Amino acid sequence: MKSDKARPYFLILPSIILISIVGIFPMIMVIYYSLHDSFFGGNYIWVGLYWFKQLFVSSDFLDSLIRSFLFSFLALSIQIPLGLLIAKKIPKSGFFASTIIVLIVVPLLIPKIVIGHIWSFLTIPQIGLIDYLANFLNITFDLNTNIFQVWFIILLMDTWHWTSLVVLLCYAGLKAIPFQYYHAAYIDGASNWSIFSKIELPKLKKVLLIAILLRFMDSFIIYTETYVLTRGGPYMSTTFLSHDLVQTATVQFDLGEGGAMAVIYSIIVIITSFIFYKIISLKES
Secondary structure (H helix, E strand, O other): OHHHHHHHHHHHHHHHHHHHHHHHHHHHHHHHHHOEEEEOOOEEEEOOOHHHHHHHOOHHHHHHHHHHHHHHHHHHHHHHHHHHHHHHHOOOOOHHHHHHHHHHHHHHHOOHHHHHHHHHHHOOOOOOHHHHHHHHOOOOOOOOOOHHHHHHHHHHHHHHHHHHHHHHHHHHHHHOOOHHHHHHHHHOOOOHHHHHHHHHHHHHHHHHHHHHHHHHHHHHOOOHHHHHHHOOOOOOOOOOHHHHHHHHHHHOOOHHHHHHHHHHHHHHHHHHHHHHHHHHHHHHO
């Protein structure tokens, strides 16, 4: 009998070991690095919270942190409403609906580094499509000096890449709404706005919260696409916290400061995830 009770734990043991190897142990090492100063030869000296104190008085760190939050806010402000709007326009069934869904999924299948190179090619002076359109509209296009244009391009790139995820989530949520709700609304003569605000939006709240959480987690840690496209420029205007972290930990090989950045990064994501989890739990209750 005891072996029968223990059997489920043995079944999940491989998963626990794998999670420990790829998740828990590396995080423990990062916390260890953040509390020590490293020297060549593998020597570490305990410094406590020194690196954290240094980061919170560093203007470069605070600026990159603000940029990361700003980028996430702008990305969510664009992609969540746009994804919901596109999902509402897709038919509920039929060949046309299936074709649209397949086409929408395509950007999600492209690796991030390829996304960066695609948009780098589109912005090449004189031969890139975006540069050609800018010249056609008589707009001076220069990613090397114009901060507004750089932010516009990276937001456009991220929107093209990730709005599909929001569309899929919202589309699945809309399809899950029973037809009886719509039938009753049509009988009562409800307007399209009333149907959306009184039926669809309340039913989609949980889906939208999940979409916001997923998009925040990814947009806040964006690195590959923007690094390939801008290298953090111009004038460090697209140097996000992820860029600072990689530069500090892998280029400068400053494991203490890099570890402290990674810990702060993780705390922000974990707290945000916990808040959204509690909100979703309240909605369920």
